Structures are given as structure tokens and as C-alpha cells.
Amino acid sequence: MNNPAFDLLMWARGPAFDIALIVFIGGIVLRVVEIIILGRKKDMAPPKGNPVAQGIRTIFSRSAPREGLVKFAPITYVGGYIFHLGFFIAFFFFAPHIALFTDAFGVSWPAAGRVIIESATALAVLALIALTYSRFTDPVRKALTTFDDYVVLLLSALPLITGYVAVNKLFGDPTMMMAIHILSVNALLIAFPFTKLMHAVTFVMARYYNGTIQGRKGAES
Amino acid sequence: MANKPMLSELMKTHGISRRAFIKYCTSLASVMALSPAMVPRIAEALENAPRPSVIWLSFQECTGCTEAITRSHAPTIEDLIFNAISLDYHHTLQAASGHAAEAAREHAMKEHYGKYVVVVDGSIPIKDPGYSCIAGISNLDMLKETAAGAAAIVSVGTCAAYGGVGHADPNPTGAVAVSEIIKDKPIINVPGCPPIPVVMTGVLAHFLTFGIPELDELGRPKAFFGESIHDRCYRRPFYDKGMFAESFDDEGARGGWCLYKLGCKGPTTKSACATVKWNNGVSFPIEAGHPCLGCTEPDFWDNGGFYKPLSVPAGDYRKLGLAAVAGGAAAGVAGALLAKAGKAKAAKAHETVDAHDLEKSS
Amino acid sequence: MDCNSPNTKKTSDIDDVLSFVSTGNAIPLLHEIKHALGQLLENNVTSTIDLGAIPFAPGDERLLDDVLGIGEVHAALAVMGESHVRETAVPGVWRIDHFDEDGEIQSRFIEITFMPDILKTQRTDAETGLETLSQRLNALDDNR
Numbered sequence: 001m002n003n004p005a006f007d008l009l010m011w012a013r014g015p016a017f018d019i020a021l022i023v024f025i026g027g028i029v030l031r032v033v034e035i036i037i038l039g040r041k042k043d044m045a046p047p048k049g050n051p052v053a054q055g056i057r058t059i060f061s062r063s064a065p066r067e068g069l070v071k072f073a074p075i076t077y078v079g080g081y082i083f084h085l086g087f088f089i090a091f092f093f094f095a096p097h098i099a100l101f102t103d104a105f106g107v108s109w110p111a112a113g114r115v116i117i118e119s120a121t122a123l124a125v126l127a128l129i130a131l132t133y134s135r136f137t138d139p140v141r142k143a144l145t146t147f148d149d150y151v152v153l154l155l156s157a158l159p160l161i162t163g164y165v166a167v168n169k170l171f172g173d174p175t176m177m178m179a180i181h182i183l184s185v186n187a188l189l190i191a192f193p194f195t196k197l198m199h200a201v202t203f204v205m206a207r208y209y210n211g212t213i214q215g216r217k218g219a220e221s
Numbered sequence: 222m223a224n225k226p227m228l229s230e231l232m233k234t235h236g237i238s239r240r241a242f243i244k245y246c247t248s249l250a251s252v253m254a255l256s257p258a259m260v261p262r263i264a265e266a267l268e269n270a271p272r273p274s275v276i277w278l279s280f281q282e283c284t285g286c287t288e289a290i291t292r293s294h295a296p297t298i299e300d301l302i303f304n305a306i307s308l309d310y311h312h313t314l315q316a317a318s319g320h321a322a323e324a325a326r327e328h329a330m331k332e333h334y335g336k337y338v339v340v341v342d343g344s345i346p347i348k349d350p351g352y353s354c355i356a357g358i359s360n361l362d363m364l365k366e367t368a369a370g371a372a373a374i375v376s377v378g379t380c381a382a383y384g385g386v387g388h389a390d391p392n393p394t395g396a397v398a399v400s401e402i403i404k405d406k407p408i409i410n411v412p413g414c415p416p417i418p419v420v421m422t423g424v425l426a427h428f429l430t431f432g433i434p435e436l437d438e439l440g441r442p443k444a445f446f447g448e449s450i451h452d453r454c455y456r457r458p459f460y461d462k463g464m465f466a467e468s469f470d471d472e473g474a475r476g477g478w479c480l481y482k483l484g485c486k487g488p489t490t491k492s493a494c495a496t497v498k499w500n501n502g503v504s505f506p507i508e509a510g511h512p513c514l515g516c517t518e519p520d521f522w523d524n525g526g527f528y529k530p531l532s533v534p535a536g537d538y539r540k541l542g543l544a545a546v547a548g549g550a551a552a553g554v555a556g557a558l559l560a561k562a563g564k565a566k567a568a569k570a571h572e573t574v575d576a577h578d579l580e581k582s583s
Numbered sequence: 584m585d586c587n588s589p590n591t592k593k594t595s596d597i598d599d600v601l602s603f604v605s606t607g608n609a610i611p612l613l614h615e616i617k618h619a620l621g622q623l624l625e626n627n628v629t630s631t632i633d634l635g636a637i638p639f640a641p642g643d644e645r646l647l648d649d650v651l652g653i654g655e656v657h658a659a660l661a662v663m664g665e666s667h668v669r670e671t672a673v674p675g676v677w678r679i680d681h682f683d684e685d686g687e688i689q690s691r692f693i694e695i696t697f698m699p700d701i702l703k704t705q706r707t708d709a710e711t712g713l714e715t716l717s718q719r720l721n722a723l724d725d726n727r
Contacts, residue, residue, distance in 0.1 A: 003439060003518055003519050003520075006489065006518060006519070006520065006524055009489070009524075010523075010524055010525065010535060013525065013531075013533070013534045013535045013536075014525075014534065014535045014536045015536065017534040017535075017536065017538060018534070018536045018538055018541050021534075021538050021541055021542055021545065022541055022542075022544070022545040022548075023545075024545075025542050025545035025546055025549060026545040026546075026548050026549035026552070027549065028549065029545070029546050029549030029550050029553060030549040030550075030552045030553040030556065031553065032553065033549070033550050033553025033554055033556075033557060034553045034556045034557040034560065036557075037553070037554060037557030037558070037561070038557050038560055038561065093463075094463075095460075095463050095465050095479075095481060095482065096481060096482075096530060096531065096532035097532060098482075099465075099481065099482045099530040099532050099533055100530075100532050100533050100534075102467070102482065103529070103530070103533040104538075104539065104542075108467060110463070111463035111464075111465065112463050113461065113462045113463045114460075114461040114462070114463070117463075169452075174449060174488060174489065175489045178488070178489065178531065237663070238662065238705070238708045238711075239705035239706075239707040239708045240660075240662055240701065240704075240705050240708060241662045241663040243700070243701060243705065244660075244662050244663060244666060244681055244701060245663065247681065247690060247692070247701075248681050248683075248689040248690040250633075251633050251635045251636070251689075251690035251691075251692075252635075252690070254636060256633070257631035257632075257633055257692060258631070453638050455638060455640050495638065496635075496636070496637075496638050497635070501687040501688055502635075502688060
């Protein structure tokens, strides 16, 4: 007999993770390769500016919002930044996650203390709630929101919430909560290539493309 | 063997003062994780309860549990044997052997039918019961036979409680736990590889004075298995501050930092090692610098490697990841070429695109 | 430090450093003791605290020793192994340490009381004592 919670944990970090990883990596590589090979029609006209340099510059310059946009859609921008930063800190600077990278790639970096990780997690979840709220209340956004958007919001929130619950042992059997946390991460990984989560990878290409078109025309981006 | 004298008479005969008895009960309360206020009740129970017969069955085991329990300091196994229980059968500790030993067991069973306690260490092979026999009797038969008249069964060690190392992949002997065979008697599981000596004697002592202790969902006494190692570990402040040892004997390890990254299973393991400790409270594995193996949990041998942190996937994911990259790239190329062919065909056929087409998903 | 190093015993430097490792459990415990002492004086209620039940690191022990200190009374008992009953520098707060016959620590308590029970003579023992004394006196009488 085995502890049923541990059986689930072993499945979550064993076969389930393997499947999730294959779908995640395979799916992302597939889509990126397709995008690159499909490419765009070559423009034979001589460019007015420097498209390549502008394209690369735009990849970074788009990380800051354009003037006036934060005032125009504060929840989207502020919530978006808080969510991404919080998720980044909670994921990349929590020691058990760093252990994952150490095991996979042999690299390691300093971990942050629990207070920082927990604050980052809580803020990220609050940001997600705010973003979801703005999707519901604003009629234009509500009309634009699809099933894909709700799924992605939920799947991004679950690892944060379940991770917080598991580490702090808020409720439930600790081993079971850890298994659920890893399962929620697996779900996120599987959903990745099929949803707009791909933006995590394609934002580079999208921003480059926007910059390079404008660069050709000699306009700003 | 019949009608053992009460403890109070024994004490008088041996010149043990009541003060000594109170000291014994006080230490016993501490070991059983009971409040000091319970000492009078323990004293009363020990004085007035008859001394039960205990039959210890050793099956497919390494004798580590017996070795451990004889290292217990409070109450000492000698105290238990001579004062509180009647250990009528034990391979390692008994003087008799061969037929005389088996006769002792059978006599005890008949004499105290329905009232004796069976303590089991070691797993039971059922694939071919012949794998482990004592005096020609298979473990399976001996367990069933002896359990029939038992008042309760205590499965000592992870082998008896959950199958242990015998049960680990690929389990060639078909080893199982006691609870997989006996379904109609109360079973107390005291897992550990081995269990902490004072936990073993504490559980036995609790059973003698107050009956079966409160058990968790895996049949373990909550008094000793209620908290996880992680929650009681003295290195917890380092975990909370993000200070981890990266490898054995590195700076962090020497500084006594948390061993999570070295594979410590403390967060998922429930045991008393962090508070009660080993060797009379001297130390425990984490304090000695080695990550917890999780030996009180079922199938701890197969729950990912001992040195793989809990957050790391257990399978061979690196190979799978590389295969996914290759497969994804190939599929991507194929998909892109297909799409290009489709595009060329559409251009040749002068197909048009309108706004509604943009909403279509494929 | 490997097994071949000449000094495999803990040096006092390491002890000093370790003595600052603490779980923070000493302070709540000391407050509990203070509360119990108040209860003793008000309502004559004795309290016993089992030190084995609380995770304690060397730093906590050091703090406990520093705050409680050593008092006027030390009783060494020879009772199935040794036991040491010491009043701390806070009268009414006693430390009771039980050792087994091999000299290994068995259990440790802090008792807040006017007189620890283990020091008192137990009634049954006194009854046995009376018998013993009578027998010895009779033996003396016989020999006269």
C-alpha cells in the first residue's frame, strides 16, 4: 500500500510531467518553426530606415508602455506588470524551483527569502483577479474575451495559489497539495502551445516584425 | 507463564521504591508525548493492569528494528520485558531455540487466547510463501495463525507496516505489509527504517497503559507521527531565508543550511525525528548533515531518488525534452511546408479572403 | 572537516557559534514559566513543563540557563539511575533531570512548585520504611 497522496505526487512529477514537457516543448518548437518557415513575402523596395536595427530595438522598447497608455487602461498595464513581475520572482527565485533548473541544466543562482516569494505570489494573484474583473466589467473587453482568455487566466493563477497553499500548509494533506500544485503546472505547460500563452515566446518575433516594418518605412515604432 | 505478579508486588520484591516507580512513569509520560499531568493515570494503569503476553514475529526483515528497540533508553526494553510485559517469543532475544521456541509460542497463544499482543517486524512474501519460513512454517501461515487469537497487532518498522524494502520495485518476493493480510484485528503501524527506539517502546507502553493510541489515516500513532519533519526541523529558518546547501560538504552544508536541494524529503515525511531525535536525543539525519529519506512513508524507496529534491521531476525528462525539440522541429517543418503548399494552391486558384475568414480558426 | 583531521571533536568556537542557533521557543517558554509562577502564588497551583516536548536548539538552552540561573538547592537522587533536582535562581522554579542507569538522559522537566513531588517521601515507601525500621530494632533487641 502507498500513501495515495504520494502516489499522485509521483505520477504528477513522473509520467504526467513527462507528457506535459513533451507537449510544451514540442508544441512551442513546432509553432515557432512554422512561423519562421512560413515567413513573409520579401519586400524588394530599398528600406528608408534601418529595419533590422529598429526591429531589435523595438523588442526592448515595447517593454515600457507608450505615453498616455497607462492612464488610458491602468488596470491592464499596472495589473499586467505586477502579475508578470510577481510570477517571475515567485518562479525563478524560490529555491525548490531553482533546484529544478540545477537538476536540468546544472545552473544555480541565489534564492530569495520566503517573505519576498510570498509577497510576489500574493500580488500576482491579486493582479490576476483585477485583470479578470476588468474583463468582466468593461463592455468592450467583455465582448472581446474568449474562452481562451479565461482558461489562461485560470491556469496562470492555479500554480500561484496551489503553490502558496502547499508551502504554507494552509489546508489539506501537504503531500496532496504539493501533488495538486505540480498537476496545475503540468496543465499550464500543456495549454501553452494551444493558447495565447505562446506570447511568452512569440512576443520577440511580433515586436521585431512591428519594428522592422516601420523601419522599412522610416517611421517610428 | 500464567498469572504473572502485579507490578506493585514485583516492585516490592525487587526493592524498587515508589519514588523510583514515579520517576519511571514520569519519563514514560514524556516518551509517550503525554502531558506530565497524566503521570498519576499512568502509574495507576501500570500498577493495576495485568501483564500481557507479547509474541514478537520476525519475518522478512533485517533485524534493524530489534536492534533499534534494544537501544531504547526510556523505558528500557529490559524494563518492558521484566516489569510490564511478558515477552514470550522473540527470535533474537529469547534463550530457547528450535522446537522449544515454537512450543513457547504455541503455549503462550493457547494460554492467553484473545488477549496477547503480536508485534511484527519484516514484510511477508506472498508470491511464493516459501521465500521466508520459520521452523518450516511460512511467514504467511504463521501470521494468520498467530493473529487469530491476538488482541492487537503492532507492525514495527516500514517493512511490516507498508512492505518496506522488500516491497520496493521490482518486489521479487511479492512482499506485503501485515495490514494487507490481516483485516479483522486492530493494527498499529510504527513505521521507520528503523523506527526511533523510544517511539517503538513508547507506543508499546501507551498500548499497555491506555490501549490503542489515536491513529492517523495510515494507521500511525498521531502522538509520534502527527507532525512532518519540515515543520519541526531546526534548519527551517534557513529554508525560510532561502539558504540552501548545494552539495555535500560545501559552504552551505558546513554552515548547517537547509538540505532541500540535496533531496530532503522532510516536507512530505511525518515522523518524530526532529523533536525526539536518535541515540537518546543526540541527533538525527538532518542534524548530521544528510537529507531525510522519508523512511516512515510507504514506498519511500520508490518515491523518486533519495537525492532528488521534491520539486524536481522524477522521470528521465531530459531525453524526452530533447526528443520533443527534434520532433517539434520536424513537425513544424512539415506543417509549414504543407501550409505553404496550401497557400500556393489558393493563390493559383485566385481565392479571396474577407473579414469573416479572419474569425475562423483554421 | 573530514575524519583524518586531527581535531574531529567540536571546538569551543563551533560550540559558541552553535549556541546562537535558536528556534525562538525559549522566550514563550519563559513567559509560560512566569505565568505559572504567578498561578502558584495566587492559587497554589503546581505546573510541570516537559522540555522533551518542545524543539530546543543550543541557543534556546543557553537563553534558558542565562535567564533562570542556578539557585540554592541541589538534590542528587539515586533512583534507578541518577536524577538531579535543582532550584533555579528564580525560587519556585525547579529543574528536574532524570538519567537512566547508563547515565543517558531520560527526561527533563521544569516544575513550578513549592516542593517537587519527587523529593517528597512517598507514603508506600514510608510504610515499607516503618517495617524495615521495626525489623532492625527487633534485631538489635534480640542481640542485647
